[in-house]
Amino acid sequence: MAEEQSKIPTSKIERTGKFMRTGLKVGGNYVKHYAKKLVNKDTSQEELDEANAKDIYDTLSTLKGSALKVAQMLSMDRGILPAAFSNQFAQAQHKAPPLSGPLIVKTFRQYLKKSPQEIFDTFDMKASHAASIGQVHQATKDGKTLAIKIQYPGVGDSVISDLNLVRPVARRMFGWKDKDLDIYFEEVKARLVEETDYQLELQRSNEISKECAHIPNLTFATYYPEYSANRIITMSWLEGMHLDEFLEKNPSQEVRDKIGQALWDFYNFQIHQLKKMHADAHPGNYLFREDGSVAILDFGCVKEIPTRFYDNYFSMLKPDILHDDEKLRQSMLAAQIIFEDDSKEETDLYMGIAKEALNMVLTPFHQEEFDFSSKEYFDQIYDYGEKMGRNPAVRNSRVPRGDADGIYLNRTYFGLFSILHELKAKVKTRNYMPEL
Amino acid sequence: MIQSIAEPYLAYLKTNGHRPTTVFQFMQGLEKEETEFYESYNSFDALDKAVFQQFFDDIMASLSADETYTQYDAGQQLAAVYYTWFEKLKLERSLVKVMNKYDTGFFWDTNYTDGTEEQFKATVKNILDDGIDNGQVADRWFVNDWYPQLFWNQARYILHVWLHDNSKEFSRTDATIEKLVRFSFDLIQPNFIDSGWDFTQYIFKGK
Numbered sequence: 001m002a003e004e005q006s007k008i009p010t011s012k013i014e015r016t017g018k019f020m021r022t023g024l025k026v027g028g029n030y031v032k033h034y035a036k037k038l039v040n041k042d043t044s045q046e047e048l049d050e051a052n053a054k055d056i057y058d059t060l061s062t063l064k065g066s067a068l069k070v071a072q073m074l075s076m077d078r079g080i081l082p083a084a085f086s087n088q089f090a091q092a093q094h095k096a097p098p099l100s101g102p103l104i105v106k107t108f109r110q111y112l113k114k115s116p117q118e119i120f121d122t123f124d125m126k127a128s129h130a131a132s133i134g135q136v137h138q139a140t141k142d143g144k145t146l147a148i149k150i151q152y153p154g155v156g157d158s159v160i161s162d163l164n165l166v167r168p169v170a171r172r173m174f175g176w177k178d179k180d181l182d183i184y185f186e187e188v189k190a191r192l193v194e195e196t197d198y199q200l201e202l203q204r205s206n207e208i209s210k211e212c213a214h215i216p217n218l219t220f221a222t223y224y225p226e227y228s229a230n231r232i233i234t235m236s237w238l239e240g241m242h243l244d245e246f247l248e249k250n251p252s253q254e255v256r257d258k259i260g261q262a263l264w265d266f267y268n269f270q271i272h273q274l275k276k277m278h279a280d281a282h283p284g285n286y287l288f289r290e291d292g293s294v295a296i297l298d299f300g301c302v303k304e305i306p307t308r309f310y311d312n313y314f315s316m317l318k319p320d321i322l323h324d325d326e327k328l329r330q331s332m333l334a335a336q337i338i339f340e341d342d343s344k345e346e347t348d349l350y351m352g353i354a355k356e357a358l359n360m361v362l363t364p365f366h367q368e369e370f371d372f373s374s375k376e377y378f379d380q381i382y383d384y385g386e387k388m389g390r391n392p393a394v395r396n397s398r399v400p401r402g403d404a405d406g407i408y409l410n411r412t413y414f415g416l417f418s419i420l421h422e423l424k425a426k427v428k429t430r431n432y433m434p435e436l
Numbered sequence: 437m438i439q440s441i442a443e444p445y446l447a448y449l450k451t452n453g454h455r456p457t458t459v460f461q462f463m464q465g466l467e468k469e470e471t472e473f474y475e476s477y478n479s480f481d482a483l484d485k486a487v488f489q490q491f492f493d494d495i496m497a498s499l500s501a502d503e504t505y506t507q508y509d510a511g512q513q514l515a516a517v518y519y520t521w522f523e524k525l526k527l528e529r530s531l532v533k534v535m536n537k538y539d540t541g542f543f544w545d546t547n548y549t550d551g552t553e554e555q556f557k558a559t560v561k562n563i564l565d566d567g568i569d570n571g572q573v574a575d576r577w578f579v580n581d582w583y584p585q586l587f588w589n590q591a592r593y594i595l596h597v598w599l600h601d602n603s604k605e606f607s608r609t610d611a612t613i614e615k616l617v618r619f620s621f622d623l624i625q626p627n628f629i630d631s632g633w634d635f636t637q638y639i640f641k642g643k
Binding site: 099155 | 604
């Protein structure tokens with residue numbers, strides 16, 4: 001068995017592994033650096049003592065799996081870890097050793113009553129790559145190549161226990177009460193638990209891929225419910241390259257733009273028309289092709305956007321709001337970024353922050369076409385993130401601010417923007433969007 | 437196994453959650469003589485043992501006929517034994533839970549797993565011997581003989597986990613098997629222990 005395991009990593013999985021390790025290292029170093037910075041910049045601030053910052057760093061660097069994901073998401077929302085680095089954390093998902101052959105056979109027997117060899121014409125017992133909470137195998141049947149995703153046993157339980165692990169960390173990082181934390185935790189927990197439900201994933205994959213089928217240059221897998229179950233999903237095998245691989249091939253600007261546009265349209269259509277979206281916009285979930293099309297993988301994490309939240313969130317995207325303080329105040333009240341009982345200083349502080357943030361975030365939306373290769377634009381975003389993280393008033397806010405429903409939307413926008421930036425794509429931003 | 441006695445007995449255990457009060461009462465229910473019971477089994481303990489042993493014999497029979505199983509390496513074979521065994525036990529979970537109630541936990545008392553022990557150890561020995569032959573398991577003459585006993589303890593531990601497993605679809609048991617088998621085979625495959633032993637010998641002989 002030992003031999004089998006050391007051999008499972010094929011070139012692709014090895015690369016992913018390496019990629020993940022570097023990601024972790026960068027993230028880890030950054031946390032270290034940042035924790036130091038936290039201390040130095042704020043020695044004058046009585047609110048944050050050195051021990052506290054060290055604690056934050058120590059705990060953050062020991063987190064794994066879903067706990068890390070949550071910490072990362074929360075801190076991104078708070079601007080505590082600048083987004084560029086917290087995205088690296090996202091790579092460090094559930095890392096488990098590959099499933100043994102007997103367990104794969106057992107899982108198939110348990111759910112589909114047959115061994116994989118009986119169901120498929122060929123079935124590769126060696127995993128071709130790791131998925132976030134499972135692994136993917138290649139198989140063929142009736143001349144079709146299939147991808148079969150198998151979930152690790154016990155993942156559902158570990159998600160919950162991982163989450164409990166992050167609670168004390170979050171409490172210390174933000175100094176919130178349990179009650180306030182709950183709002184965010186319930187949201188993240190709901191998504192993570194959903195991710196372990198392959199039946200739900202199958203259903204959503206089918207729905208969203210059908211509804212988005214008309215968008216040009218997007219490809220989705222065909223799903224096979226008859227060979228899927230609670231911990232198994234069978235779909236058609238999609239060809240394509242991962243982002244880093246794709247960029248190495250130096251695709252032409254035209255191809256980059258086509259792909260960028262497809263991704264942009266995909267999200268715009270989901271957010272504004274379907275009101276639910278593929279909420280895991282990290283580069284591993286897309287396969288890029290040189291003909292300018294992109295394949296979408298993994299509908300494990302889908303966020304449904306409540307109408308109330310949608311109206312609020314996007315009312316802030318109207319250009320005139322920046323010049324109308326009263327309107328902005330109303331929107332922020334509704335979005336729970338400021339509260340009626342806030343002091344004047346607090347209100348002013350968050351209004352100021354919001355204006356700056358909106359000004360920045362809105363830039364792409366306020367132009368017909370936006371060039372995501374702009375380095376200045378992204379530097380501005382990263383700087384802003386750092387500035388927020390350093391701002392003690394924001395970091396030590398007495399209550400959590402911002403709607404829990406926003407966590408995944410913010411993360412998705414950030415992920416999408418980063419990918420478009422890497423692609424250096426020019427995108428027409430108004431497709432499938434209501435008039436602002 | 438004597439079906440005419442075993443079947444009504446198992447049905448009784450599953451419905452009532454405990455053993456019949458006496459052998460006499462049980463055989464009376466079957467309208468049979470008590471002595472007929474003793475012709476085959478000397479006590480309920482012995483019957484439990486025979487039934488539990490039958491489960492293991494059944495799965496081993498189906499595994500050895502399975503072509504995929506024979507192609508597995510040593511670690512995978514043991515994992516396959518565990519998975520198949522506990523799938524089988526899952527079908528009789530209520531029964532095993534009742535049987536387990538009468539397990540005192542003291543090694544001098546007999547219990548329902550006793551009959552399986554020999555067969556299990558023999559299976560493990562087979563797997564390990566093959567493993568030693570093709571280099572997947574380190575040949576450590578001074579501990580090799582202990583391996584079957586250690587793996588039997590492992591099996592008892594997994595049984596314990598499974599009996600108390602309240603996770604969805606017993607996924608905790610699956611994860612336990614997966615991780616324990618991997619860990620134990622990491623220990624018994626040729627590794628630093630062997631090179632360390634080799635080196636130690638070299639140092640002392642070189643004096």
